[in-house]
Amino acid sequence: MSADFYDFSEQLARLKQQGLYRGRRVVDGPQGVLLRVDGRPVVNFCGNDYLGLANHPEVASAFKRAVDRYGVGSGSAHLICGHGSAHHALEQELAAFTGRERALLFSTGYMANLGVISALVGRGDAVFEDRLNHASLLDGGLLSRGQFKRFRHRDITDLAEKFGDRANKVLIVSDGVFSMDGDLADLPALAALAKRQRAGLFIDDAHGFGVLGKNGGGIVEHFGLTPCDVPILMGTLGKAFGTFGAFVAGSEELIEMLIQKARSYVFTTALPPAVAEATRVGLRLLQTESWRREKLAELVARFRAGAQQQGLRLMDSFTAIQPIPMGDSRRALAVSQALLHRGFWVSAIRPPTVPAGTARLRVTFSAEHDLQQVDGLLDALIGVMA
Incomplete structure (x- = not known):
């Protein structure tokens, strides 16, 4: 007898076990660097609103x-x-x-x-x-x-x-x-x-x-x-x-x-x-408003310099996308969740979005961020990855 077409429980359980299960979080309010996510305030480092125009x-x-x-x-x-x-x-x-x-x-x-x-x-x-x-x-x-x-x-x-x-x-x-x-x-x-x-x-x-x-x-x-x-x-x-x-x-x-x-x-x-x-x-x-690109470049440079000073490995990128290699999907997910508890939202990117064994945190910057928020993220990263 064939399996029940609508029985997805085993597949879903396997995704959770492998650290590949995807979930949604609820954002309340307009997009920006300061969000309210699942009822709690966070600094957003995972959006693509690079110039801060989504709520301009x-x-x-x-x-x-x-x-x-x-x-x-x-x-x-x-x-x-x-x-x-x-x-x-x-x-x-x-x-x-x-x-x-x-x-x-x-x-x-x-x-x-x-x-x-x-x-x-x-x-x-x-x-x-x-x-x-x-x-x-x-x-x-x-x-x-x-x-x-x-x-x-x-x-x-x-x-x-x-x-x-x-x-x-x-x-x-x-x-x-x-x-x-x-x-x-x-x-x-x-x-x-x-x-x-x-x-x-x-x-x-x-x-x-x-x-x-x-x-x-x-x-x-x-x-x-x-x-x-x-x-x-x-x-x-x-x-x-x-x-x-x-x-x-x-x-x-x-x-x-x-x-x-x-x-x-x-x-x-x-x-x-x-x-x-x-x-x-x-x-x-x-x-x-070219200052937005200039500000973005300044933020990225600050982050990369701070990461290097702290011994944090980054991928080779000078754009607003700054990935941090994790390798294992479960580790990437755990670090992402630990950062969220500290008030910083950074996505854990896992297969099939990236090849197997290359899970990473994907840190993204907006011209609306400030230097203090970048430094705060660096401190949080060092704290949860120590």
């Missing part, structure tokens, strides 16, 4: 005004009756910001990544991806009808060797800033290889926009590259922009192709227009 008064005011003008819901997909003037204005401003002909809004970054890869890759084509790419990029490659290959992390030589069995067309896909390691793709080398091989290049810069580059233009600006070097660029709006959603920027023909073929764009409801209006303000602040 100008962003919030723009959202409220837009609700009065547009209502709450968008009512339909972009291709039916859901594409409003707020969406259109934001797309134009994002295109100008990235130096590209056009930009296209998606409802989430996950949907943007699935949509791009499935629209541009078909049978007889191939997708080559960095082994540590975000799950949405990997899923896009797996769900595409093309051949799917992964290359060693940031290993251009290994990637070049994948071109031995040449497919019809090849799309190279990589994160810009790797979300769990905090390091950067070797974008100049990726761009050069893509040009030599006449391959496509798609970069997910979700964690680079706003943080990298003099004007917050992300990894492309950081390396001084051009739209010709990186023809397909994705960014999310729920991190440094402070709101919600995602976009893809590129040429006129690329965007038209996505409008025709990206199923996760065609067959889903558009973002609420009020979110688009709030994002327009976030985009302006992201570019004009």
Whole structure:
């Protein structure tokens, strides 16, 4: 007799035993560096609100005004009756910001990544991806009808060797800033290889926009590259922009192709227009308030210097993502919980989000943190890891 399909007790018990069980905590109040979590105050070191715009008064005011003008819901997909003037204005401003002909809004970054890869890759084509790419990029490659290959992390030589069995067309896909390691793709080398091989290049810069580059233009600006070097660029709006959603920027023909073929764009409801209006303000602040990036860099430098002084091992990252290797999932979870008891919320990142044996604490910084909070976190880390 077959097992009861709905009996999940053994699987759940095994996840708990391995330290891989995931739970949710309830946040009360707006996002920020000071949160109330499960009824207790904590300092938040696990969010992606890198520039502190999620609860910025100008962003919030723009959202409220837009609700009065547009209502709450968008009512339909972009291709039916859901594409409003707020969406259109934001797309134009994002295109100008990235130096590209056009930009296209998606409802989430996950949907943007699935949509791009499935629209541009078909049978007889191939997708080559960095082994540590975000799950949405990997899923896009797996769900595409093309051949799917992964290359060693940031290993251009290994990637070049994948071109031995040449497919019809090849799309190279990589994160810009790797979300769990905090390091950067070797974008100049990726761009050069893509040009030599006449391959496509798609970069997910979700964690680079706003943080990298003099004007917050992300990894492309950081390396001084051009739209010709990186023809397909994705960014999310729920991190440094402070709101919600995602976009893809590129040429006129690329965007038209996505409008025709990206199923996760065609067959889903558009973002609420009020979110688009709030994002327009976030985009302006992201570019004009450079002090936020400067403050973020100062906080990261303070943390890394303090960690080195205390003998605390960090991974090689200069971004707002500062992972602390733990190795064992149960240890990572225990340290995370001990920090929470001391008033600091730091996520324990465990498989399958990261490879087996590489569990870590993922410390993230916001421009809203202050130096005293960074020092407090360092003291707490030394105390719970001693």
